Amino acid sequence: MKVSLIAAVARNGVIGIENRLPWHLPEDLAYFKQTTLGCPVLMGRKTYESINRPLPGRLNVVLTQQTDWAPAPAKDGSPRAVIHPPQALPAGGETAIAVASTLEQALAWLAPFDQVFLIGGSNLYAQAVEQGWVDTLLLTEIHADFAGDAQFPAWPKSRFHETHRIHNPPAGERPWGFDFVTYEKTAAPL
Known part of the structure; x- marks a missing residue:
């Protein structure tokens, strides 16, 4: 089974405030639905x-x-x-x-199941990353800082490699851009 973690993360690591998202990003909600549907x-x-x-x-x-x-x-x-x-x-x-x-x-x-998505919150993310359960990180990297009370955990970036990135520049009323990024766990050396 592939364990994928999916999250939207502000530049300063914030993922939530008072049990809600601190931003309005319809493109991310659509990406989340499209990616997780059926799993x-x-x-x-x-x-x-x-x-x-x-x-x-x-x-x-x-x-x-x-x-x-x-x-x-x-x-x-x-x-x-x-x-x-x-x-x-x-x-x-x-x-x-x-x-x-x-x-x-x-x-x-x-x-x-072939795949499961971890969708939050911060404690679940931290535990899964810390225990090495995560095979793939699907992150919406938001190019702005936000106030919040929930943080994305530190993750071992040296154990993952970027395999896909889609850049979305600032648009309309949204003054900041964001990227959809996929990081895959690097195979352990033999």
Whole structure:
């Protein structure tokens, strides 16, 4: 299974403020949707609660140590079904919510899938990078500084190499540019 981390990161390392994005960047939201659609997405509880609904067309796996955690009800007030280990998971493109208590448990549970995307927050990113789980980083590198309370973790840049970059210059009301960048883990020497 390929583990990909996807995030938008300001020049000063900020990725969020008060459980939301500190910028409005529709191009990044479209890129995120296009990239993750049909695949499982793994996120921390606070990230899920900031979205407040399962992302459609994706298996949504939420990490939480709260044994009684339940997602907010659907718009019609009905409770949302939650899958717990070791229950079988649906296909990655089926909208569903699953809950795991640790990153290791979630990744073991997701092992039958070809790819999983880590979508936040900062604690999940830091743990995954620190433990060496990440194969690919898909970063939207924003060429501006933003105030925020969530930072992207330091990552071992020498262990990754850039394989793709799309530059987007400042445009319209947006005075800053951004790049979509892919970094792949470098194979360990034999």
